[in-house]
Amino acid sequence: MLRGPMGRTPGRVQQVLVIGGYEPEYVEVSPGLLGFRSALTPVLGVAVDDERRVLTLQ
Structure with missing residues (x-):
């Protein structure tokens, strides 16, 4: 989930897309219920909550 x-x-x-290294650089987000469209979001502005399994944009 992304918030x-x-x-x-x-x-x-x-x-989660890793390009040229070991650190994630982008996440692919599907905004719709059917998942026909998606968007790439940079990981630089994302905080991770492992317990709740949520990524939060900063």
């Missing part, structure tokens, strides 16, 4: 800075949920995380 925006105001607590809204823009969508579910489909993939």
Whole structure:
């Protein structure tokens, strides 16, 4: 699950993309129920809550 800075949920995380290293650089987010569209979000502005399994945009 991905949450925006105001607590809204823009969508579910489909993939975490690692490009050229070991650290994630982008997450692929599917905003719709059917998952036909997706958007890439940079990980630089994301906080991770492992316990709740939530990524929060900063």
